[in-house]
Amino acid sequence: MRPRVVIMTCLAALVGVVVLTVPTTRAALASLGARSKAVAAFSDTPPSPPPPTAQVAAQPAPPVPALRAPADPGSIHPVGNPGFFGWAFLDRKSGAVVGSGNSGSGTNTTESMIKAWIASDYLRMQAAAGRTPSDAALGDLTLMIIDSNDNMAEKYYELDGTNAVVQRLISMCGLTHTTIYPYYWARTTMTPQDAVRYGNCVANGTAAGPKWTNWILDTMRHVRGGVNDQISVAKQGGHWGIIDGLPPAIAAGTSIKNGFTGYVDGWHVDCLAIQQDWVLNVMVRIGTLQAAANVCKSVAQQLVVTPEL
Numbered sequence: 001m002r003p004r005v006v007i008m009t010c011l012a013a014l015v016g017v018v019v020l021t022v023p024t025t026r027a028a029l030a031s032l033g034a035r036s037k038a039v040a041a042f043s044d045t046p047p048s049p050p051p052p053t054a055q056v057a058a059q060p061a062p063p064v065p066a067l068r069a070p071a072d073p074g075s076i077h078p079v080g081n082p083g084f085f086g087w088a089f090l091d092r093k094s095g096a097v098v099g100s101g102n103s104g105s106g107t108n109t110t111e112s113m114i115k116a117w118i119a120s121d122y123l124r125m126q127a128a129a130g131r132t133p134s135d136a137a138l139g140d141l142t143l144m145i146i147d148s149n150d151n152m153a154e155k156y157y158e159l160d161g162t163n164a165v166v167q168r169l170i171s172m173c174g175l176t177h178t179t180i181y182p183y184y185w186a187r188t189t190m191t192p193q194d195a196v197r198y199g200n201c202v203a204n205g206t207a208a209g210p211k212w213t214n215w216i217l218d219t220m221r222h223v224r225g226g227v228n229d230q231i232s233v234a235k236q237g238g239h240w241g242i243i244d245g246l247p248p249a250i251a252a253g254t255s256i257k258n259g260f261t262g263y264v265d266g267w268h269v270d271c272l273a274i275q276q277d278w279v280l281n282v283m284v285r286i287g288t289l290q291a292a293a294n295v296c297k298s299v300a301q302q303l304v305v306t307p308e309l
Helices: 003-043 111-128 135-146 150-159 163-173 192-203 209-220 241-245 289-303
Strands: 084-091 097-099 230-232 255-263 266-274 278-286
Touching: 084 192, 084 289, 097 192, 111 135, 111 150, 111 163, 111 192, 111 209, 111 255, 111 266, 135 150, 135 209, 163 192, 192 209, 192 266, 192 278, 209 255, 241 255, 241 266, 241 278, 241 289, 255 289, 266 289, 278 289
Parallel strands: none
Antiparallel strands: 084 097, 084 278, 255 266, 266 278
């Protein structure tokens, strides 16, 4: 054959082979692709669904301790062996007063417990006269309460009319068994029931008036010094008693003013505590100031209840 004829014959044969081969290859590839998809669909592990979001059930808040009037007031007993003991509890929501059997008749000298009134009386009358107390006066009143400063108490007691100061306490606060001792604020006598009415009079704004009530109550939350801090008539520790028997959450918002003086028949002690929902007073005459502080603390502890869930 001629070379050209040979070349043309080879090319024709090659084209034929390609024509025959391409469909087969294309089909094989198509089959392989389909099989690959099928295998992948069958063998691949599907992604795990995300874990469900943890649902934490809302937990109720733990019950908050509170002071409550006991079902049986006679169940409240003092520690130690006081020569005189009485207490009263006023529920400020209902106005109900409960206490010891002698809470409406037994009396004790008020001592420094009355200083919250002396300060309140001065501030109320200043506001009524359109006057603003000086910084110096507010400093005096602060020391009267937080340090139980006798000199400051005497100063404002005399400034505002001595016996008239206590007479306003009796009339404005509706006290029924409180007696004035002429020209001697500390020896005013009062029952536990009158003491909680007095405390409520401070709390509800009657004593200091709307402008100064919060100031008085806040100052009473800053009483300082312990039983052993009886340094002088100007600096006497008064942060003890009822306040020590309260759970911290309650104690933080409690206003207090204690009265205390040693007599031949023992210490005459009055513990007054004021809270948003209640007023508590404890009166005791006993051999030592620490023993009296323990009585006040114990009564508070006996009145604390923790509601059930």
